[in-house]
Amino acid sequence: MDKVFNGQVALVTGGSRGIGRSIALSLASDGADVAILARNQERCQRVAAEIEQLGVRALALSVEVADYAQVEQAVKQLIGQFGRLDILVNNAGITRDGLLIRMSKPDWDEVLAVNLSGAFNLTRCAARHMLKARKGKILNITSVVGLTGNSGQANYAAAKAGIIGLTKTVAQELAPRGITVNAIAPGFIATDMTKGLSTEVKEQILNRIPLARFGTAEEVAAAAKFLLSPAADYITGQVISVNGGMYM
Numbered sequence: 279m280d281k282v283f284n285g286q287v288a289l290v291t292g293g294s295r296g297i298g299r300s301i302a303l304s305l306a307s308d309g310a311d312v313a314i315l316a317r318n319q320e321r322c323q324r325v326a327a328e329i330e331q332l333g334v335r336a337l338a339l340s341v342e343v344a345d346y347a348q349v350e351q352a353v354k355q356l357i358g359q360f361g362r363l364d365i366l367v368n369n370a371g372i373t374r375d376g377l378l379i380r381m382s383k384p385d386w387d388e389v390l391a392v393n394l395s396g397a398f399n400l401t402r403c404a405a406r407h408m409l410k411a412r413k414g415k416i417l418n419i420t421s422v423v424g425l426t427g428n429s430g431q432a433n434y435a436a437a438k439a440g441i442i443g444l445t446k447t448v449a450q451e452l453a454p455r456g457i458t459v460n461a462i463a464p465g466f467i468a469t470d471m472t473k474g475l476s477t478e479v480k481e482q483i484l485n486r487i488p489l490a491r492f493g494t495a496e497e498v499a500a501a502a503k504f505l506l507s508p509a510a511d512y513i514t515g516q517v518i519s520v521n522g523g524m525y526m
């Protein structure tokens with residue numbers, strides 16, 4: 279039977295673990311060839327091997343998303359190997375938390391460079407191919423804190439709010455060529471990123487989630503799969519929350 283992403287090529291940043299890995303595996307299990315782009319070569323290759331076991335092609339790209347030249351080279355390599363790029367998921371992200379007054383300039387700069395400029399770098403390089411093909415879907419992973427702000431996360435919340443502005447602007451610019459650009463704003467999802475939180479902080483967060491639990495990476499991947507599928511062809515410039523009702 280034909281799978282929904284058969285014949286398509288996807289690129290997932292931060293695909294070596296957590297939410298990115300779940301999205302990559304979900305797209306691959308529905309027929310897409312998938313390139314994983316993250317910093318750690320070994321972890322990238324491990325996920326690429328998992329993808330190949332699903333019967334599709336995989337590519338491991340060990341790249342720093344904040345470095346435009348590296349990103350440009352990686353997209354070139356991907357096009358050289360797979361010949362096309364239909365789906366881009368900007369998922370790579372980091373946190374360097376601290377109250378504003380104690381936040382160092384390097385911590386501010388690094389989070390903006392990875393979380394926001396990283397998405398710009400990938401989007402600019404990928405859009406060139408999508409514009410030529412008059413086809414493409416871009417999905418950006420923002421966060422509930424990009425919508426609400428969060429004490430101790432000025433850098434992260436600013437970058438994630440920036441992602442929403444980027445999403446809506448690029449959606450308008452690329453719409454005439456049939457390319458859609460959307461964002462998912464996850465709430466608190468059980469991954470490496472949140473596993474370091476203290477029990478006390480986790481309790482405080484749980485009290486603010488009507489569904490009373492953290493989400494899973496698979497639940498974010500399910501929303502991603504919908505937004506990247508033809509079922510969502512008429513949806514663009516939107517931010518879809520996957521947050522257990524934490525922010526309505």
Ligand SMILES: NC(=O)c1ccc[n+]([C@@H]2O[C@H](COP(=O)([O-])OP(=O)(O)OC[C@H]3O[C@@H](n4cnc5c(N)ncnc54)[C@H](O)[C@@H]3O)[C@@H](O)[C@H]2O)c1
Pocket residue numbers: 291292293294295296297298315316317318341342343344369370371372392419420421422463464465466467468469470471472
């Ligand atoms: N976990 C949550 O609760 C949560 C909530 C809202 C939003 N998010 C967002 O979802 C995305 C994925 O989060 P996660 O929880 O899976 O995180 P994670 O820490 O488990 O994974 C992050 C991924 O990004 C990659 N990455 C980080 N910096 C990079 C860089 N400079 N260059 C290339 N790759 C880089 C890592 O290699 C890894 O694959 C992030 O953008 C995060 O901000 C997560």
